Amino acid sequence: xxxxxxxxxxxxxxxxxxxxxxxxxxxxxxxxxxxxxxxxxxxxxxxxxxxxxxxxxxxxxxxxxxxxxxxxxxxxxxxxx
Amino acid sequence: xxxxxxxxxxxxxxxxxxxxxxxxxxxxxxxxxxxxxxxxxxxxxxxxxxxxxxxxxxxxxxxxxxxxxxxxxxxxxxxxxxxxxxxxxxxxxxxxxxxxxxxxxxxxxxxxxxxxxxxxxxxxxxxxxxxxxxxxxxxxxx
Numbered sequence: 001x002x003x004x005x006x007x008x009x010x011x012x013x014x015x016x017x018x019x020x021x022x023x024x025x026x027x028x029x030x031x032x033x034x035x036x037x038x039x040x041x042x043x044x045x046x047x048x049x050x051x052x053x054x055x056x057x058x059x060x061x062x063x064x065x066x067x068x069x070x071x072x073x074x075x076x077x078x079x080x081x
Numbered sequence: 082x083x084x085x086x087x088x089x090x091x092x093x094x095x096x097x098x099x100x101x102x103x104x105x106x107x108x109x110x111x112x113x114x115x116x117x118x119x120x121x122x123x124x125x126x127x128x129x130x131x132x133x134x135x136x137x138x139x140x141x142x143x144x145x146x147x148x149x150x151x152x153x154x155x156x157x158x159x160x161x162x163x164x165x166x167x168x169x170x171x172x173x174x175x176x177x178x179x180x181x182x183x184x185x186x187x188x189x190x191x192x193x194x195x196x197x198x199x200x201x202x203x204x205x206x207x208x209x210x211x212x213x214x215x216x217x218x219x220x221x222x223x
Contacts, residue, residue: 046167050165051162054158054165055162057154058155058158058159061157061158064128064129064150065150065152067150068146068148071143071144071146072144073143
């Protein structure tokens with residue numbers, strides 16, 4: 001399953017990002033761009049179906065990513081759920 | 082013959098135990114559960130690659146902590162995507178990496194090789210403890 005929300009913290013500012021909404025907003029753009037990208041991939045002799053499948057796998061695999069850089073004064077945190 | 086059974090028979094032969102005692106010991110040995118050996122195949126596969134860095138900023142005397150957790154699935158997916166790079170681009174990529182001091186052949190990145198690496202990563206822990214610079218780096222899987 002693709003990540004549905006992310007937590008981003010910069011200092012004391014913490015943001016819960018509903019990724020699901022972003023995916024919904026991006027869906028029409030992705031649908032429009034897919035044929036163009038597929039043609040380009042075919043032109044460079046890369047299997048577009050495989051590529052899209054792998055890109056989806058990468059997106060799906062980002063779930064569970066956790067990056068935290070903490071200093072005494074500043075903390076940056078990115079967590080994908 | 083097991084080592085314990087042999088030991089009991091040797092004790093009997095040496096006269097340290099009598100026949101009844103030896104029989105009791107052998108019976109006890111038979112009823113004892115067999116020792117379980119950890120099977121590496123049943124060991125759970127690591128899910129995440131962790132990188133933890135602890136350092137002390139000498140300038141401001143403040144601690145800095147970096148904590149990164151990368152899902153193994155992301156590594157797998159990345160390598161599979163790298164496998165799609167057209168053969169014509171391999172030479173350019175290899176040259177570019179060599180220029181940056183990484184002599185690496187991109188064509189060698191294959192999913193089956195990655196699985197092997199991930200299997201080995203299960204037992205991997207890298208600890209770098211630089212006391213002089215107050216930096217501690219840990220790379221491990223969980």
